[in-house]
Amino acid sequence: MSYRVKVNGMDHVVDVDGDAPLLWVLRDVLGLTGTKFGCGMALCGACTVHIDGQPARSCITPIESVGSAAITTIEAIGDTPTGKKIQDAWLDLEVVQCGYCQSGQIMTASALLASNPQPDDTAIDDAMGGNICRCGTYSRIRAAIKQAAQPDTRRGG
């Protein structure tokens, strides 16, 4: 069956079964490989994308459930103000190691910051606890979220 999906502002028509997970539509059909496969069961967060701005695990999201919602992936998150801040903080604090989980970390963190501009440690734990990093970059992830949450002093806050 054909589904019309809106990804990063572009409309696409994909011809897959309705139960096909969004993850594989993005990666294998649309060629957007920045979204990663990690567990297939929403246990690790590597596949996180935004659906209408909300973080979602694309590995368990059937394409038929997406409807006309706007999907945003790591490839376009830098076009949003919070996504850009998060990416900049990630670079500034040298968060990444192998980097494989970081697309998902950045997507989850961007959604957190968009909904909660000043997250405290508990809010960070709650939001980020579903994203595993095997390289163990957690302390830098926490610090980077806090840095991204700082008002931009260069522009006078």
Next chain:
Amino acid sequence: MDIRAFARFDPNVLAKPLQNGVSRRAFLKAGAAAGGGLLLSFTLDCEEGDAAVGAFAPNAFIRIDRGGAVALVMPQVEMGQGTYTSMPMLIAEELDVELSQVRLEHAPPNDKLYGNPILGSSQTTGGSTSVRAFWEPLRRAGAVGRNLLIAAAAQTWGVETNACNAEKGEVIHVPTGRRLSYTNLVDVAATLPVPEKVTLKDPKDFKLIGTSVKRLDAPEKVNGTAQYGIDVRIPGMKVAAVAACPVFGGKLESVDDSKAKTVKGVVQIVHLEDAVAVVADHMAAAKKGLAALDIKWNEGQNAAVGTTDIIAQLDAASKNPGVVARKDGDVEKAMAGATKKVEAIYQVPFLAHAAMEPMNCTVHVRNDGCDVWVGTQVATRAQRAAAEVTGLPLEKVQVHNHLLGGGFGRRLDIDGVTRAVQIAKQVSVAVKVIWSREEDIQHDLYRPYYYDRLAAGLDEQGMPVAWTDRVTASSILARWLPVAFKNGFDRDAVEGAVRPPYTLPNIQVEYVRQEPPGIPTAFWRGVGPTHNIFVVESFIDELAAAANKDPVDYRRALLDNSPRAKAVLELAAEKSGWGQKLPPGSGRGISVQFVFGSYMSQVAEVAVAKDGGVRVQRVVCAVDCGMVVNPDTVKAQIEGGIIFGITAALYGQITLKNGRVEQSNFDNYQMLRINEAPVVEVHLIKSTEAPGGIGEPGTAAVSPAVANAIFAATGKRIRKLPINPSELRSV
């Protein structure tokens, strides 16, 4: 892994340190001893067609073309440890180019050009060896390039070379201030003879080395453009999901694939001797097709294997004498004369690697050749594996290496490549084989189960006069590098146990080989030391307790012959506030080690809840890893290594029942998460000693620090990992 482990089987393995200013003859000879790490012939690199003609390629690591691109070829792979920043730093420092000018390339498989001198001159990334192995060869490669470019400029200007300097990709004639860019010099440089002498910079003149340069691979890793093996897309490519026999050594008996063939997008079912694969247009269809298969397995002789039996076999084997790894003094006599004897058995479980990027490999097999796209720690092994399965000559197999979404030793093995090539042989187009997380965990090659017997004799003051440690486990080297396994002895299995930093006048360390039926075992982050440091540092803590002495004081008294170990111990103790009071249920534990060429001490602070739940709240680490290439990378590796080690200490264990691995995904093979991560503080000791490894020490040092902290908090000694909260319950 220990340099000595590999030096012993081949005396030529270890490169003798090269002295500055050696003659060309000596240089070539030494270069050859190092596995031909440097290609000193001048060749025009025409592989990329006309554009590359005229490129200046003074050795296998550098290519500067007329267009201005400086390409550095990376002999070691990037799996998070920062080697794609530290390796270019070494070359760029001596070549005098800015890192912003360089472009990195993955090296093709070639042991001769890219062999790791510490690891038997094979093109292997592992054992925390990259900086140690390439510290000198890559700087020398850069210096050769710089000298030739300076000579080219001097010839162009008609001046003496010693009147010229290099800086930021340009040669400067100092008296006149004239400048020429490297890109304008490549044609002349390519015609000049190799310099008779190259002098490496004095460390005090380093501009890049020793600074926290930003990671070169970070920008593409935060915007989704980084290409891991799993991200490869080849025109016309299909994807495949695979199921291997759940019992090790079992075979495929039959499969009904009629339903799978009706799944939309499924194009082919591939039957192998011990596995089935479903090939499809996309992975959603492949997985759906795989789930629709009705598979019957012939489970074979391991169908009844369980962890309990394996442990019983290890216990029985551990009662026999082993191969002697070290024998100093007279242990029996010293033990007989001891005032007190302490004995213990320590056990650590099988562990899966669980890299975040599941195993995958993309292969295109044709009549006349084979292409392999993969992220691997062992490119030449991958090439040989593909050649073996296809029957093609080695030179017809191209391996295109990629970034690794975690290695941790898993990608030192090529079973994933072999499997993908087996499947691709039956498919007419390129096929990307991706393992599910369940396949990845249940068909890993596991960190061995170690079963260690220790005993110590203490004198009247409680100090150790006798020490014995018998390690019983499977041998990784016997499988992975048989040439290094001699007379029943596996050096990796005892690394970290053979030479504790302490003064132990009478010590005997033995190894007993006991293979679990059907279970393949492999290197895992921290290799031998990850288990041995846990055992040695827990046991020395037991001795301190038996002597009724403070764990730091006890260790310090045994470290007079190891000042660098003593220094990290004292720094970690000081920075952690050792001795200061903690709330009830909390405790501090310490460890100290010298492995991978680096000295490290960690203090862990834990809180044990009434229900036995353990929370690691803070880890303070002091490290002396010699000269540092990138201090921030060192810190990051230690921070991450500690999380990796705590994950194993608290949660990590693979168990078997009915021949099957019981764990399957992150719900039952748990990882530490951000809400459980401790504060980690890293303190670097400035040093002018040779660089040590840093990817693995952090993992090895943390589990004993945590276990010792639990003892301080509860009085209960942890002798078996993972830590079992039900044994720590106080209500």
